[in-house]
Amino acid sequence: MNNFIYDIPTKVYFGQGQIVHLPELIQTCGSRVLLVYGGGSVKKTGLYDTITHLLRENGIEWQELSGVQSNPKIGSVREGVRLVREHQLDCVLAVGGGSTLDCSKAICAGVPYAGDPWELVLDRTKVQACLPLITVLTMAATGSEMDNIAVISNPETKDKRGFSSYGMYPRFSILDPVYTFTVPRSQTAAGTADIMSHIMESYFDQVRGASVQDGLSEALLKTCIQSAPVALAHPDDYEARANLMWAASLAINGLNSLGKNRAWTCHPLEHVLSAYYDITHGVGLAILTPRWMKHVLNEQTVDVFARFALNVWGVDPQLDCWTAAQQGIERLSVFFASMGLPMTLREVEIDESRLEEMAEKAAETDFSRAFVPLTREDILQIYRACL
Amino acid sequence: MNNFIYDIPTKVYFGQGQIVHLPELIQTCGSRVLLVYGGGSVKKTGLYDTITHLLRENGIEWQELSGVQSNPKIGSVREGVRLVREHQLDCVLAVGGGSTLDCSKAICAGVPYAGDPWELVLDRTKVQACLPLITVLTMAATGSEMDNIAVISNPETKDKRGFSSYGMYPRFSILDPVYTFTVPRSQTAAGTADIMSHIMESYFDQVRGASVQDGLSEALLKTCIQSAPVALAHPDDYEARANLMWAASLAINGLNSLGKNRAWTCHPLEHVLSAYYDITHGVGLAILTPRWMKHVLNEQTVDVFARFALNVWGVDPQLDCWTAAQQGIERLSVFFASMGLPMTLREVEIDESRLEEMAEKAAETDFSRAFVPLTREDILQIYRACL
Numbered sequence: 137m138n139n140f141i142y143d144i145p146t147k148v149y150f151g152q153g154q155i156v157h158l159p160e161l162i163q164t165c166g167s168r169v170l171l172v173y174g175g176g177s178v179k180k181t182g183l184y185d186t187i188t189h190l191l192r193e194n195g196i197e198w199q200e201l202s203g204v205q206s207n208p209k210i211g212s213v214r215e216g217v218r219l220v221r222e223h224q225l226d227c228v229l230a231v232g233g234g235s236t237l238d239c240s241k242a243i244c245a246g247v248p249y250a251g252d253p254w255e256l257v258l259d260r261t262k263v264q265a266c267l268p269l270i271t272v273l274t275m276a277a278t279g280s281e282m283d284n285i286a287v288i289s290n291p292e293t294k295d296k297r298g299f300s301s302y303g304m305y306p307r308f309s310i311l312d313p314v315y316t317f318t319v320p321r322s323q324t325a326a327g328t329a330d331i332m333s334h335i336m337e338s339y340f341d342q343v344r345g346a347s348v349q350d351g352l353s354e355a356l357l358k359t360c361i362q363s364a365p366v367a368l369a370h371p372d373d374y375e376a377r378a379n380l381m382w383a384a385s386l387a388i389n390g391l392n393s394l395g396k397n398r399a400w401t402c403h404p405l406e407h408v409l410s411a412y413y414d415i416t417h418g419v420g421l422a423i424l425t426p427r428w429m430k431h432v433l434n435e436q437t438v439d440v441f442a443r444f445a446l447n448v449w450g451v452d453p454q455l456d457c458w459t460a461a462q463q464g465i466e467r468l469s470v471f472f473a474s475m476g477l478p479m480t481l482r483e484v485e486i487d488e489s490r491l492e493e494m495a496e497k498a499a500e501t502d503f504s505r506a507f508v509p510l511t512r513e514d515i516l517q518i519y520r521a522c523l
Numbered sequence: 524m525n526n527f528i529y530d531i532p533t534k535v536y537f538g539q540g541q542i543v544h545l546p547e548l549i550q551t552c553g554s555r556v557l558l559v560y561g562g563g564s565v566k567k568t569g570l571y572d573t574i575t576h577l578l579r580e581n582g583i584e585w586q587e588l589s590g591v592q593s594n595p596k597i598g599s600v601r602e603g604v605r606l607v608r609e610h611q612l613d614c615v616l617a618v619g620g621g622s623t624l625d626c627s628k629a630i631c632a633g634v635p636y637a638g639d640p641w642e643l644v645l646d647r648t649k650v651q652a653c654l655p656l657i658t659v660l661t662m663a664a665t666g667s668e669m670d671n672i673a674v675i676s677n678p679e680t681k682d683k684r685g686f687s688s689y690g691m692y693p694r695f696s697i698l699d700p701v702y703t704f705t706v707p708r709s710q711t712a713a714g715t716a717d718i719m720s721h722i723m724e725s726y727f728d729q730v731r732g733a734s735v736q737d738g739l740s741e742a743l744l745k746t747c748i749q750s751a752p753v754a755l756a757h758p759d760d761y762e763a764r765a766n767l768m769w770a771a772s773l774a775i776n777g778l779n780s781l782g783k784n785r786a787w788t789c790h791p792l793e794h795v796l797s798a799y800y801d802i803t804h805g806v807g808l809a810i811l812t813p814r815w816m817k818h819v820l821n822e823q824t825v826d827v828f829a830r831f832a833l834n835v836w837g838v839d840p841q842l843d844c845w846t847a848a849q850q851g852i853e854r855l856s857v858f859f860a861s862m863g864l865p866m867t868l869r870e871v872e873i874d875e876s877r878l879e880e881m882a883e884k885a886a887e888t889d890f891s892r893a894f895v896p897l898t899r900e901d902i903l904q905i906y907r908a909c910l
Contacts, residue, residue: 347745382781
């Protein structure tokens with residue numbers, strides 16, 4: 137286990153009705169907020185009304201940035217920064233899923249920065265002070281509500297990049313599972329794939345022997361495997377939604393990767409796919425992960441895959457490690473498919489034509505500390521196996 | 524799952540050599556510290572020299588409170604409060620195990636309080652501001668390094684009570700597994716029993732269905748079961764000591780009990796034993812826990828015990844739930860015994876004579892929200908089964 141520092145500063149208000157705390161939380165940051173949200177779903181569900189009513193009742197002024205898209209674009213960040221400056225706002229209130237939260241984090245980092253916010257995405261060391269961020273989550277997926285990472289896309293350069301800084305942790309996050317009852321089937325499924333990928337990115341790591349962290353990862357994966365089918369069949373099952381929601385936060389708040397290398401693989405491979413084709417992030421991950429696993433299964437990694445198969449999927453403990461490992465990968469693939477996720481690139485309208493170009497782009501990431509280091513050729517083989 | 528607030532403010536510096544950060548951490552709180560420690564072990568191991576050298580080198584002045592005993596006494600707390608006031612110190616630096624840390628927390632709470640610190644133990648609502656606390660842990664057991672609880676004994680009234688307040692969270696804790704290499708066999712074993720008890724206090728709870736929390740508890744228990752025997756056989760096995768140390772912190776920092784009732788049973792039963800007989804806390808827990816389990820195993824609880832047996836102890840999944848539950852309890856008992864822990868009250872020189880009096884005392888605790896509510900008669904039966 138590597139040395140580590142545990143420091144997760146976000147305070148989470150979890151459970152039905154916790155929105156009542158919103159005014160007091162905002163008031164610890166100021167009295168003028170930028171309300172950021174995506175499409176109209178927060179209006180349809182009534183959450184927008186609930187929140188603006190609370191703001192009005194408590195004398196909190198706000199400006200709005202709406203229309204944040206999935207794979208949030210640097211243009212929205214720039215617009216948010218402009219609004220905060222123009223209206224001299226004190227903090228950002230993000231209401232939505234990971235895209236809205238990520239866009240809001242980038243706004244919080246961008247406000248005190250004199251240059252263009254895209255420079256911060258390219259070089260996180262330029263991030264200095266950040267505006268306080270409060271989030272109200274409406275979807276269990278990215279874990280953005282409890283980490284300090286934002287992933288922003290730049291359509292002009294076909295870049296989709298994550299950046300992070302300590303100040304970008306939300307100060308408070310309100311997680312009410314009821315808000316996720318209306319998440320459509322396809323997004324619940326893709327969100328679950330995203331959660332599971334975050335967990336697996338930490339689980340499959342060069343550092344072995346971090347027993348607590350790996351055990352937590354297994355518990356989180358089992359929670360997803362148990363809860364997602366229930367949430368898909370019964371979208372308003374509070375307990376299933378609650379377990380998914382909390383699993384999503386713990387999947388990426390850093391707890392299960394303490395003392396590990398934290399050198400991810402499938403996410404950088406997927407970011408290129410969705411930067412080129414704007415596909416749903418979780419779908420890209422579901423397609424890639426089992427193919428990546430098969431590609432990196434070898435003498436050095438088989439024991440980790442066998443443990444995964446045994447502890448997460450409950451395969452027969454009598455199996456030899458190779459058979460167990462293969463069954464674990466197969467079970468993962470079958471699980472993703474059972475949630476109705478597309479499992480090939482062709483299904484999301486990606487063909488052979490740009491795979492080489494994308495592999496070239498993906499190979500710009502440094503994979504040297506990853507579970508298994510990858511070359512451009514490895515990446516191309518994985519992409520091809522996904523067709 | 525109940526609603527909850529996640530808020531764990533302690534920053535943890537984990538791993539070999541993290542002590543180098545001590546001066547910078549102290550300097551965020553001031554430049555004058557009360558150095559609190561127990562017996563001579565920190566001097567024997569050289570840790571005292573390391574720390575005082577760092578303090579001296581960095582111009583940090585200190586006063587010392589040494590001789591903090593296990594089951595720390597209110598007298599030490601009073602003495603610490605006096606020293607801080609007399610020398611106008613800025614913060615407390617606790618170096619040791621749970622007793623030293625608990626005593627230090629009570630000092631931090633006691634300094635700004637005008638009355639006698641025992642009044643705070645009896646009524647935690649009286650705790651207001653607290654002095655900042657920094658800890659350097661030398662033993663994996665109580666988890667005091669990452670929670671806001673202090674357990675203090677009053678020999679005059681034969682009381683041993685826990686109290687807690689938000690300000691009592693350590694601001695920083697340095698956890699270097701190397702410092703635990705010299706922990707004697709018996710203390711490693713008793714510490715492991717304490718860790719496991721903390722986990723089980725949360726696991727066996729009226730609230731069901733908290734999948735992430737219960738899965739984390741299982742992972743923590745499995746870590747103890749795997750790591751403790753290695754640490755006992757090879758006291759300087761870094762990985763085993765590291766896993767035990769981190770498990771100890773997560774066992775009680777609140778993460779695995781979020782959304783649960785948090786109404787403990789075995790700890791209050793044990794506190795009476797060690798208040799009357801000054802036995803080692805972890806030993807008392809090891810003796811009590813299996814007997815408590817047998818006492819509360821019934822139609823309503825058998826499924827939880829069966830899950831415990833299956834997921835923690837790996838009993839045969841084909842067993843009926845009653846047989847599985849009983850095997851799980853038996854496995855726990857055998858495990859405690861295998862670490863060389865006394866498993867009867869007589870072995871720690873407690874006889875029948877005061878059991879009734881102690882049961883009466885223990886029944887003052889409100890067990891109505893516990894996993895299974897207990898009466899005075901239940902408690903007496905459990906104590907008797909431990910003889």
